[in-house]
Amino acid sequence: MTRFLRIRNNIHFRRYFDAVHPVFWPVLFWQLGRFFKWMRAEQLSEVLFEITWWGGVRIHIIGDKLAAPSPFAPTKPRWDDPVWASDVPVYVLGPIELSACHALILPRACGGGGIPHRGMTEGALTPNPNTS
Numbered sequence: 001m002t003r004f005l006r007i008r009n010n011i012h013f014r015r016y017f018d019a020v021h022p023v024f025w026p027v028l029f030w031q032l033g034r035f036f037k038w039m040r041a042e043q044l045s046e047v048l049f050e051i052t053w054w055g056g057v058r059i060h061i062i063g064d065k066l067a068a069p070s071p072f073a074p075t076k077p078r079w080d081d082p083v084w085a086s087d088v089p090v091y092v093l094g095p096i097e098l099s100a101c102h103a104l105i106l107p108r109a110c111g112g113g114g115i116p117h118r119g120m121t122e123g124a125l126t127p128n129p130n131t132s
Contacts, residue, residue, distance in 0.1 A: 004029050020055045027055030035059075043068075 007029065008017050020028045028051065035057045039047060046063030077083045 007032070016051050019051050019053065021053060024053075024055035028057075029055075031055055031057040 004026075007013050008025065013032070016028060016032070017025060035047075035049065043066045044063055045066050047059055048061035048063075050058040050060060052058065
């Protein structure tokens with residue numbers, strides 16, 4: 001019953017139930033279920049249909065079938081595709097030494113925050129505690 005009420009109150013199906021007498025709402029519910037199941041089985045994109053006052057569904061025009069994706073179609077772009085390109089130049093660091101590079105990337109290796117002008121973070125160079 002809750003599924004029926006959910007479909008009846010849906011904004012897309014409300015106009016169909018408004019066109020049918022309330023006595024025949026279960027018929028319309030059943031007919032719409034069969035109709036959409038048939039559309040999925042046939043893999044149709046569009047169908048022009050009519051709803052009668054007693055809940056019947058009449059099909060007038062059948063649209064095209066959905067295009068089946070090719071199993072050989074690439075799902076991702078090739079590696080030489082420009083979509084993978086970046087605006088960052090290849091040689092970004094310039095003449096920066098390797099230790100300065102580690103200071104920017106690995107802050108613990110240089111003793112804390114890694115930013116020289118701000119100083120060290122609290123507890124960056126504290127000795128390891130004796131846990132024995």
